[in-house]
Amino acid sequence: MNEITSAIQLIPLEHYIVLSVTLFSxxxxxxxFRRNIxxxxxxxxxxxxxxxxxxxxxxxxxxxPSGQVFVFFIMIxxxxxxxxxxxxxxxxxxxxxxxxxxxxxxxKW
Amino acid sequence: MPEAGWDYAKQTTNQKxxxxxxxxxxxxxxxxxxxxxxxxxxxKSPINNVIYLIICFIAMAxxxxxxxxxxxxxxxxxxxxxxxxxxxLFVIMLLNLNKAIIPQKSAVTRIMAVVTGxxxxxxxxxxxxxxxxxxxxxxxxxEIGLVANVGKTLFHEFxxxxxxxxxxxxxxxxxxxxxxxxxxxxxDD
Numbered sequence: 156m157n158e159i160t161s162a163i164q165l166i167p168l169e170h171y172i173v174l175s176v177t178l179f180s181x182x183x184x185x186x187x188f189r190r191n192i193x194x195x196x197x198x199x200x201x202x203x204x205x206x207x208x209x210x211x212x213x214x215x216x217x218x219x220p221s222g223q224v225f226v227f228f229i230m231i232x233x234x235x236x237x238x239x240x241x242x243x244x245x246x247x248x249x250x251x252x253x254x255x256x257x258x259x260x261x262x263k264w
Numbered sequence: 265m266p267e268a269g270w271d272y273a274k275q276t277t278n279q280k281x282x283x284x285x286x287x288x289x290x291x292x293x294x295x296x297x298x299x300x301x302x303x304x305x306x307x308k309s310p311i312n313n314v315i316y317l318i319i320c321f322i323a324m325a326x327x328x329x330x331x332x333x334x335x336x337x338x339x340x341x342x343x344x345x346x347x348x349x350x351x352x353l354f355v356i357m358l359l360n361l362n363k364a365i366i367p368q369k370s371a372v373t374r375i376m377a378v379v380t381g382x383x384x385x386x387x388x389x390x391x392x393x394x395x396x397x398x399x400x401x402x403x404x405x406x407e408i409g410l411v412a413n414v415g416k417t418l419f420h421e422f423x424x425x426x427x428x429x430x431x432x433x434x435x436x437x438x439x440x441x442x443x444x445x446x447x448x449x450x451x452d453d
Contacts (some may be wrong), residue, residue, distance in 0.1 A: 165283055166290050174294050176388040178301055184381025185305035190369055193310055193356060197317050200348065201301055204324055207340075211409075215331040220408050220417040223336055227418065229341050231429045235436035237348050240442035241355045248359045249446075255367070 171212035178205035178256045192247065192254045196240050289328060296323040308368075310356045314349055321345050333409030 178201060185198030207226045214222025244254060251258050300320040304313050321344045328337035368374065407413055418426060 163285055166283055172392050175299055180381045180385035181301045181305060183384055184377055184451060187377035187380055188305055188374055194313055197313055208327060211328055211336055212335050218408055220413050223333055223409055223414050224418050224422050226336055234343060235432055237351060238436050238440045241351055242440040244355060246443050257282050
């Protein structure tokens with residue numbers, strides 16, 4: 156376990172920042188890119204997880220377990236969000252017979 | 265003492281080898297994560313999306329193990345790949361979406377989405393570039409992410425939010441049931 160600890164210090168924290176920024180941008184691009192509402196929810200999960208990874212990295216580099224507890228809370232919120240979001244998807248499929256978000260464009264106004 | 269010196273040299277060689285392996289693992293897992301995230305966005309079938317997202321999440325659990333956050337790695341595997349992605353798969357199979365062909369957005373919108381994502385990436389990199397000067401390396405202890413320490417922090421400092429999150433779960437469950445129920449008051453079927 157000590158080898159892992161010493162090896163992590165070889166990787167600069169900037170690389171974690173760049174990695175999670177990359178993942179967050181990919182998730183945001185996916186939200187804009189797709190029309191399938193389930194794919195949009197998946198891209199949201201991707202964005203959640205990039206924030207989680209950065210929190211865990213900061214927590215490990217600062218030797219403070221509060222960041223990891225915060226990641227745990229984000230996971231709780233993500234689980235609740237996915238349950239509600241997928242039930243909305245089921246309701247949408249039942250009402251408009253599709254999962255295309257362009258059919259709900261009247262929500263814009 | 266030649267034996268001790270030889271042992272020390274061997275040990276340092278082993279440590280160096282381990283460090284090289286760990287650094288290689290970091291970049292390997294990062295590459296897997298980025299590639300599978302791109303495939304989540306660009307592949308068309310919803311089942312393939314879910315499978316690529318599961319690959320991405322497993323690579324992220326590897327990242328947590330590299331960061332010495334064992335508790336987070338286990339919870340991530342259980343919650344995300346075990347519960348959330350299975351829920352996605354259930355909904356996709358329940359709604360029979362695999363053969364439903366959803367029309368894509370127009371080419372202009374898709375190109376603008378990619379451009380927007382790229383610009384957003386550049387903006388975030390530029391905004392966090394100032395932090396590259398600061399190098400917060402404090403005393404590094406390996407026991408931060410173990411279950412004992414995270415549990416102590418969770419049940420001492422964060423006990424009230426932890427209890428309140430159960431209320432959040434109850435309300436989410438009630439909301440999901442309410443959404444899932446057929447609306448007989450308005451519907452005329």
